[in-house]
Amino acid sequence: QDIKIGIILGFTGPLESITPNMAAGAELAIAEVNEAGTLLDGQTVTSIRADSTCIDASAATAAAERLITSEGVNAIMGADCSGVTSAILHNVAKPNGVVMVSPSATSPALSADDDDGLFFRTAPSDARQGVVMTEILMDRGISSVAVTYTNNDYGQGLADSFVSAFTEAGGTVTINASHEDGRADYSSEVGALASAGGEVLVVAGYVDQGGRGIIQAALDSGAFDVFVLPDGMVGESLVENIGSGLDGSFGQYPGTDSPGAALYAEMASGAGFDGTSAFSSESYDAAALIMLAMQAAGSTSSADFKDHIMAVANEPGEPIYPGELAKAIEILKEGGEIDYVGATAVELIGTGESAGNYREIEIQNGVIETVGFR
Amino acid sequence: MIVVENLHKHFGGFHAVDGASLEIRQGSVTGLIGPNGAGKTTLFNVVAGRLAPTSGRVLMDGEDITGLPPHALFHKGLLRTFQIAHEFSSMTVRENLMMVPAGQLGETLWNTWFRRGAIAAEERALAQKADEVLEFLTISHLADERAGNLSGGQKKLLELGRTMMVDAKVVFLDEVGAGVNRTLLNTIGDAIERLNRERGYTFCVIEHDMDFISRICDPVICMAEGKVLAQGTVEEIKNDERVIEAYLGTGLKNKIVGTTA
Amino acid sequence: MTVNLRNVGLFALVAALFVITGMTQSWNVTLTIFNMGLISAILALGVNMQWGYAGLFNIGIMGFVAVGGLAAVLVSMPPVNDAWAAGGLQIIFGLILGAATIALAIQFWKRMAPGRARALGMLVILVGGFFLFRAVFDPAVSAVEAVNPAATGYLGGLGLPILLAWPAGGLLAAGCAWLIGKTALGLRSDYLAIATLGIAEIIISVLKNEDWLARGVKNVVGLPRPVPYEVNLQRSPEFVERVTAWGFDPVTASGITVKLAYAGLFATVLLVLVLLAELALRSPWGRMMRAIRDNEIAAAAMGKNVTKRHLQIFVIGCAVCGIAGAMMTTLDGQLTPGTYQPLRFTFLIWVMVIVGGSGNNWGAVLGGFLIWWLWVMVEPIGLWLIQSVVAGMGPGMLRTHLIESAAHMRLLTMGVILLLVLRFSPRGLIPEK
Amino acid sequence: MSFLIGENMTGGYGAADILHGCTLAVDKGKIAVIVGPNGAGKSTAMKAVFGMLKLRGGAVRLDGEDITTLSPQDRVAKGMAFVPQTQNIFTSMTVEENLEMGAFLRRDDIRPTMEQVYDLFPILRDKRRQPAGELSGGQRQQVAVGRALMTQPKVLMLDEPTAGVSPIVMDELFDRIIEVARTGISILMVEQNARQALEIADVGYVLVQGANRYTDTGAALLADPEVRRTFLGG
């Protein structure tokens, strides 16, 4: 009998350029498990993709309905954008009692939601990141920043939490302005940001969306030289596309000093995709968690394994890194305990969302270098 | 009935109507002639509220009606036809006529939902009336044809037919005759006279066919270059030097008119 | 109402599509699509009123759907008392101030003689009013948005049953439409279109950025439902007993039950609207509208008040869209301003109307069902197509590339099907007679 | 043998036929005038001759050659010109551009012809830079005829060229048509100003319900009291 995992991401729509790498991440984990062939005594896992469109709640609901009631998936890896995620959760996953693990929905509202214990996310909470970012800035002696965020719940949540943390710590935010993804031109945003001034520009956006457009325009017009890059902005494609102009910019993204991220990036490039692309590693971890929890519960039924996700993700137990899923299955089979670390140093807290350990990075000579952990 | 006072209508720098003053007397069939581009249609358009005048006034029964919208003028009993036919092309000929009367019960949404019976009765009456008009215009067989498919002349007849659907006070006819068969035009002329006599309609008729004008119009006003050139009975106008020079000419046509009339 | 065999056949065909989906996929999937199909049909009906009856080219549908959605939040969510205390009344006062400024400016413009003094005076009023408005409004907004931003940060709603939101959505949309119509209906065809499109974008901007109103991009989730929750049904022994007795799985049955309940509500609304629309269309009112659409100049000369009629139909059509918008938000259970994209909420609806047959209510309804079904089903269809293509292919670059691009088949399939339908019935499936 | 002949034409727009075996012919340098009640099928017959309507029966021959299957465009190339009854000008283009479009297929110098048109219709010279859609009804008609004259055709087909044209211009127009015919161009026209038209016609057709009712010289038709009463308004 087959295990089916649905991968619901916005393959068309505004996030279409990052979703392929996210899906590839999840499928990499699935392939790894199948390779081992030991999950639940040799069951194979198949994945089924579906398009959440990121923005169309109705279409996403219909797609999820199809995955669950027609294809009969055992769990869902997804969705990506918070709006469609909560629509799917409430309209399909909950009624049918199916576990959802989202790699990228970060809306704080989702934590407060009544989810029947079915919803988890490997993306860290926005609130935590704001604090970490503040610490980094303060340590660098920067006290005045301009902030721009992508106008969705991720961007706004992150910007809000950062602004409150930063002002509390004594810093000044000269402007806190949104930008829309996928727009043709960001001159007016950059104009306003430049006019407001600030030592650096915090860009709470997506690496190949408006965030990059803003940085490009800011560099071109000489408005800012240094940028602060939160998780959505850290990715190879940024450095590739912008180049040396980014040198000196810094930021943070989820990660510990565990070697997970590097391992994952390597595996990804081995499989032919960019593992550093936004939320790709979170996707790998989401899929891995689902499968490991199944193994731990010894069941493919959501009602059974939903209670094991926290346990496999957190201590105590043997730390598990990307590429070690076979080992993890082995341990679980023998009744042992694991602490899934994965590519993003997963640590689930509260109702099941990533605690958020962060890796501080800086761009030097066109390379993203890790300079510390927080 | 209708008094036009020192009316001007400018298009950019061009003065299409340039200080025209005229009166259409109650109960008359007034002819309006003049060379192409004299400003006749423009004058109609201003009177009927389609165009706002640059300056000047239009009075109806002593009331200033300048600048009133066309639908308001319709309700005051002022009707017009178009030189270039404006049929409702996707509707049938009968529907073209039935839509004309104002204040139909069924034009209110509420009634369409809750007073179906009354509407049905009204519709029957309207349809009958429309069929009478079509009969008169000799196009009964086209009642259910799409108006867009009519021949050029038939469209002109339909234009006229619409004005016959209601009780008008004053009707402006802009070249109903152009493209209409002359035999039929005579019948139309008779109808105009009859409506004028029996129902007391006042008419103002633009026409280039002098036979037609001669038959039914008194008085006749001749416009040229946006102004009133001459005014009088048909005979006076026909013999007016200025009118002959600007409009009638002395060519072939008049010879024929002379020999056959 | 003549029943035409071909039309019945078309409806049967679309019904068959749904049934086949139900049998090959699952009834839950079918019903999910069907429910949105009902809403789409209502939307198409609204657009058809404006375009099909009166020739108004409105591509701002998205805005009215969103306004309907907003109504759902404002009616059904519980009020946030802290937020009201923090600055609710001040916000209202600010808004009144803003409205008063505009009203004053308009009155001023009307009363004064044209000239530089008028322009200047108006400018002073507007600028002064703007700053006054911002001075009152901005602090209140900050105060409200600071109230527990993660969960609320807005004023909340009235806490009434969500079914009331449907007529409320219609009314709110009608109100907006009236304001817009008063100003913009002088425009024609494509110019009107882009103006309405712009207004829709403005409405969405407001919805996204005015967090005090409906939480902006943070979304309002967990709207109350007019129907029971599936989980509650599953927990109800009575329900479980009954459905198991009928041989159903309780989880599946609960999903179907809930969806059928929605379907019943939506279908009622749709049927009532279709009935009213049909009665209106097949009456002198409809004839007058068609006359106006055919030739405004002649209609005006025949005593029809074109402006007034345009406004009437614009408001009604938008109200219908507003009702549908409120229904859709109810079905989704959340208001997601980011969802409102012109492609999905305006152009797709237009496709429904045109493919169905503009000017014909039944056509619009049919188009609504068919196109929505396609919009959802092109994904698996496209996937299936690509799989059948690569099935015969050996492994290789092209094969991988095609499989990776499978998601884009959705767009391709949609495009091709749209073109095919339009090719074989260019006047729509059920044309205006 | 006639220069242009539409023989036994049968056809219509949809299912029902409008034309029932109608025949129209004109000799080189002659003027043929078609009259008849409204809706008789005069315009339809003209369109049929010009290939804008599919015929179910009959044939159209130009100078002995069968052109029944040619497209309107090809007929233009063969030297035919047509002024339709309605929508016969380019409203958004200036008067001068309208005339230029008439001469679209000509490669020689069109200035002299244009001057001739302006001489014939002086008002058009004043309005040459004005969009034709802004002209008065009669002026439009003049533009339409002018456009056709610009073609320098071998056959000129006119559908009610004088509708809405003032008497003085109408006289000019008829004069001019006679002149044109004298240069060897054949003229086929529909007229409701039938008495004036038949006066100058070499041959006249009375069309009723898509079929020929009377065919004779213009003068003979004018003299026939029955024809006068029923079709020419007495």
Next chain:
Amino acid sequence: MDFLNALVVFANFVVVPATAYGAQLALGALGVTLIFGILRFSNFAHGDTMAFGTMIAILVTWGLQAVGITFGPLPTALLALPVAIGVTALLLLGTDRMIYRFYRKVRAAPVILVMVSLGVMFVMNALVRFGIGVNEYRFEDGARFVIDARGFREMTGLAEGLAIRTTQVITIVMAVIMVAALFWFLRHTRTGKSMRAFSDNEDLALLSGINPERVVAVTWIITAALATTAGVLYGLDKSFKAFTYFQLLLPIFASAIVGGLGNPLGAIAGGFIIAYSEIMVTYAFKRMLTHLLPENLAPDGLVQLLSTDYKFAVSFAILIIVLLFKPTGLFKGQQS
């Protein structure tokens, strides 16, 4: 108190970007307006036509770069442009033959054609994604700046910098040339006039011996040239991404309409109006005023009329206001 610096700030953040963006919009709008002017429908596939043309240009550019051909200080993509135009023209002609021609024949209403173009849009959308994927590509080479901010500061000794990109200059020059050429072509050449005649009255055009197929073909070819050029220049200046090109459609349509549909000059004017209004209304004048005003008067706030959140809304609001006063656009456009 420094007038020059204020001026430079304004130029750098308002004038230069708005002018370049305006020119980009204008080039796109020209294509839309041409199709509307001649074929009489609003072509929703235009954004994706631009994307398709740009995709070809990128592929060719990569090819050229691979064999070592570049264009000196100018972007190599300009060399690839003619090829891209050619391929796009073929695609459009093929589309016309297979799809649009039928609707012309049955004389479908413009709105049907709009829906058809929506279908074409979906297909082209997919073509581009199949062809090059959904990722973002930079394909610009050559000199990026005519003058950059740092260079300007060093050169002039001013506190503020001014940056002008090569692509911005090229775009503006191209836009001016293209509109002039198009205007001249439509007004003064036989083919151009025949195209206008065709759009005005198809039947009568036929009666004048105008070959409709030729008119249509020429229209599509010019459209291909306009769309590809616009797309490539935009991509050079910003970057190429299929989704963004689709999103460009709205401002492009807005530009074409506010200028008056069917009028090339209107497209240009419209592009600049949209661009300037987007940028001006949401611009924060704080920095400029800090330079202009004495220190004690320097503003605390941003001195911004509306936050950038509303930039799209504002440009549409301005568009609506313009239309209220000029119901068919600034340059008296056509109506369908």
